[in-house]
Amino acid sequence: MVKRGKVTKITRPRHLEGEIDLPGDKSISHRAIILNGLASGKAKISNFAPGRDCVSTVNCLRNLGVKIQPKGAPLSSHLLISGTGGELQESQNVLDAGNSATTMRLLSGLLAGQPILSIITGDSSLRSRPMGRVLEPLRLMGASIWGRSHNSLAPLVIKGSPLQGTDFDLAVPSAQVKSAILLAGLQAQGETILRHKVVSRDHSERLLQQMGANIVIEDKSIFLRPLSQPLTPIDLNIPGDISSAAYFLVAGAIHPYAKITLRNCGINPTRTGILDALEAMGVQIKRENARMEGNEPVADISIETSDLKGVDIGGDIIPRLIDEIPVLAVAGCIAKGKTTIRGAGELRVKESDRIANISLELSKMGAEIEELPDGMVINGGKPLTGTEVDSHGDHRIAMSLAIAGLVAKGETIINKAGVVEISYPSFWQSIDVFSRTEDTYLSTSTG
Ligand code: S3P
DSSP: OOOOSSEEEEOOOSOEEEEEEOOBOHHHHHHHHHHHHHSSSEEEEESOOOSHHHHHHHHHHHHTTOEEESOSSSOOSSEEEEOOTTOOOOOSSOEEOTTOHHHHHHHHHHHTTSSSEEEEEOOTTGGGSOOHHHHHHHHHTTOEEEEHHHHTEEEEEEEOOOOBOOEEEESSOOHHHHHHHHHHHHTSBSOEEEEESSOOOOHHHHHHHHTTOEEEEETTEEEEEOOSSOOOOOOEEOOBOHHHHHHHHHHHHHSSSEEEEEEEEEOOTTTTHHHHHHHHTTOOEEEEEEEEETTEEEEEEEEEOOOOBOOEEOGGGHHHHGGGHHHHHHHHHHSBEEEEEOSOGGGGGSSSOHHHHHHHHHHHTTOEEEEETTEEEEEEOOOOBOOEEEOTTOHHHHHHHHHHHTTSBSOEEEETGGGGGGTOTTHHHHHHHHHOOSOSEEEESOO
C-alpha cells in the first residue's frame, strides 16, 4: 500500500531490480528557463525538473513578466517559455525562492542589472544560508543590493543599476556564485572575467555558449562580454538528474540482490564525482547509449550488487559530488573498512547542516561515524538496523536515509519524509519500481 505523508516507513525488499527514466536535472532546469526568459523568442523545454525548487524559479520568473506555459499545478514537464528579450517587469510582490538557493542566488545576479526594484525571500532554511558570497562580488560590479545581518542573509533587496564587468578570483568553488556573476556580467559594461581554482558544475557556461553569448572558456578562466542583441532561445530536452540517480546508484551497489538501470542520466564531467567515488569503492558501473542532449553528455547507467571497500574522498572531486555526499556516507557505512570525506565544509551550509545531520541519523541506525569540521570518518561494514530517524527538513537527508532503510534490518521510520518533493517528487514510486512490492514503504499522515 502506498500513502504519502509526513512519516514514511521503509523495510528491506528481497530484490532491487528494474529500470527507470530519471527526472530532469534540477540545475539545468533552473538555468534553462532563466536564460530562455532573457532570450528573444520562444523555447520548448521537455523533461523539466519536477521538484518544488524549480517551481520556485518558474513562479519568480512569471512574476517578473516571463510567460511560461502551461499554467496550473502540478507543473508540466513540457514548458513553453516566451523570452522577454532581456527586459524584465518589476514584480508586484516579494519574490519567493522557497527552499531554493539556486533560485535566490542566480536571480540576484540577474536582477542586479535590471532597472527595477526586487525583494527576494525564502523559507527559514534559505533565510539562514550565506548570501554574502553573492552580494560581495555583485556589489563590486556596482550592484545596489542589500541583505539582512550586514548583507549576509535573505531577504534581499535589489535595486537594479548599471553594472561594470570585473575580474574575479572565485574563493568558493560554487556554481551558484559563478552563475550569478555571469548573469550580472551579461548585462554589464565591459568584460567579466572569472578565475577559479576548482571547477564547479558548468551548465550555465554550456547554455550560454549555445545561446550565442560572447563567452570564452580557457582552462580555469571564463571571459564574458555583454551582447549587443538578446540571447538566442534554445529548445532543450533536459538530461536526467545525476543527483537523483545517486540514490539508486548507491542502493544498487549496496543491496545484496540488485540489478538496476537508470535511463537518460546526465554525465557532465563536472557532476560525475559520484560515479568516480563508487568506482573507487569497487563498484562496476556500466554506461551505455552515450549521447549528447543539447550541449550535455547523457547515458543509460546500470549497476548491480557489489562488494564495497572504504575510500578517501577529498580535494577537487568535492564540488563534483557535493550534493551526493549524504548518500555516499550510506555507501561508506556498508563498505568494508574506513571511508574518509574531507574538504566538504560547504555541506554545513546547505539546506541543513548535512555533516551533522547525516552523521547523527545514520548513527541512530548503528553506523560508526565521526563528524569532522569539514567531513566525516566512517568505520564501515557494520550492519544497519532500522529505527526512527529524521530528515531535518532536508530532501537529500530524507532520500539518503531511505536508501539506508532499503538495506537495514527491520523497519526504518523517516520523519518529515515529504520533503523529497523539493527535488524528486516521484522518489517513492521509483523505490516501488525497483522493489516490485507495495510494502517496501508505508506512509501515514500522522507525523
Ligand atoms: C547548484 C550548485 C551547488 C549545489 C546545488 C545546486 C547549482 O551549490 O550544491 O544543489 O545548480 O548551481 P553551490 O554552487 O553553492 O556549491
